[in-house]
Amino acid sequence: MSDDKKDVAGVIAFPPLIYGAPLALAVAFDRLFNSKRLPVAARFLSLGFFVAGASTVASAFVALKRAGTYIDVNEETTAIVEDGPYAYTRNPICLGLTFGYIGVSLAARTALPLAILPGVLWVMNAGVIEREERYLERKFGKTYRAYRDRVPRWV
Numbered sequence: 001m002s003d004d005k006k007d008v009a010g011v012i013a014f015p016p017l018i019y020g021a022p023l024a025l026a027v028a029f030d031r032l033f034n035s036k037r038l039p040v041a042a043r044f045l046s047l048g049f050f051v052a053g054a055s056t057v058a059s060a061f062v063a064l065k066r067a068g069t070y071i072d073v074n075e076e077t078t079a080i081v082e083d084g085p086y087a088y089t090r091n092p093i094c095l096g097l098t099f100g101y102i103g104v105s106l107a108a109r110t111a112l113p114l115a116i117l118p119g120v121l122w123v124m125n126a127g128v129i130e131r132e133e134r135y136l137e138r139k140f141g142k143t144y145r146a147y148r149d150r151v152p153r154w155v
């Protein structure tokens with residue numbers, strides 16, 4: 001089967017790239033123009049965000065693996081996962097990546113990435129999450145709709 005005929009959601013880009021590229025550019029821009037830094041205490045908060053992000057993503061990966069479905073957005077989804085972090089949020093990987101993004105911003109003591117985070121989340125929502133939701137509803141129908149109605153998109 002050719003790639004253009006794959007049964008996938010058709011997201012606009014790999015989610016870590018959607019988070020990582022703007023984050024790296026914003027931190028680089030901040031360093032280049034020597035912007036005002038966040039207080040040193042921001043670095044202490046960053047650890048909590050890193051831990052929350054890493055544990056959320058890791059537990060989502062475990063749940064996906066246990067269900068026998070793919071993590072890669074360019075592969076077919078074979079199951080609706082409803083356990084682990086998926087019992088609390090339909091998008092634990094996106095949530096974990098958001099926590100990680102905030103953690104890097106705080107560790108770097110720069111506010112610019114935080115200022116553009118709403119735009120990053122808009123791109124994630126329009127270019128990834130909404131496409132995945134349409135795909136899952138098309139593929140799993142009533143089963144996905146019941147899950148969607150029971151579990152919030154973020155938290």
